[in-house]
Amino acid sequence: MNLELLTKQFPREQIKSRQGKKGMTYYYVPATSVIERLNQALNFNWSFTVVKEYIFENEVVVLGELKIGNEIVKQAFGNSPINGSIGDALKSATSDSIRKNAAALNVPAIFHTPSNTAEQQGNNQQSSPQFPQQQQQTDNPYRCSECNAGITKQIHDYSFRTFNKVLCMKHQQEARKQAR
Numbered sequence: 203m204n205l206e207l208l209t210k211q212f213p214r215e216q217i218k219s220r221q222g223k224k225g226m227t228y229y230y231v232p233a234t235s236v237i238e239r240l241n242q243a244l245n246f247n248w249s250f251t252v253v254k255e256y257i258f259e260n261e262v263v264v265l266g267e268l269k270i271g272n273e274i275v276k277q278a279f280g281n282s283p284i285n286g287s288i289g290d291a292l293k294s295a296t297s298d299s300i301r302k303n304a305a306a307l308n309v310p311a312i313f314h315t316p317s318n319t320a321e322q323q324g325n326n327q328q329s330s331p332q333f334p335q336q337q338q339q340t341d342n343p344y345r346c347s348e349c350n351a352g353i354t355k356q357i358h359d360y361s362f363r364t365f366n367k368v369l370c371m372k373h374q375q376e377a378r379k380q381a382r
């Protein structure tokens with residue numbers, strides 16, 4: 203596994219955004235870019251399987267499973283509103299699940315930014331949506347305070363703002379669960 207490549211920031215032009223729940227803006231990398239990243243960093247030695255699909259009135263939810271070799275490393279739910287066909291919604295929920303699985307491996311595929319925070323702080327550059335910036339990848343000073351995993355500056359900044367702690371994506375998820 204090439205960790206450095208796995209966790210490397212995506213170029214800004216590959217990052218998309220959409221409005222999420224509760225006033226959050228949801229920044230994400232398309233599943234095709236995530237798949238390409240996994241192929242490169244894991245040398246094609248991974249697979250993704252849809253375990254379950256749930257179709258609700260307005261939304262579909264997909265449970266997907268990521269394996270490296272024969273080992274299940276992660277299961278994650280992806281969801282999508284039904285705006286057109288159920289097939290399209292299932293496809294984008296599957297993409298979402300791939301992203302969430304990859305994020306657990308510290309692939310920087312998903313970011314949430316509270317819209318109100320961005321508005322409050324106006325043009326303050328530090329608080330603008332955390333797009334990747336050009337940065338040296340050689341000497342990465344940003345590390346998770348829980349597990350010491352290398353993280354990006356964006357994840358560092360976001361985590362510090364949100365949790366007052368420097369956490370990788372995985373430990374942010376855990377912090378979020380505990381906060382509920």
Ligand SMILES: [Zn+2]
Binds near residue numbers: 349372
């Ligand atoms: Zn961590």
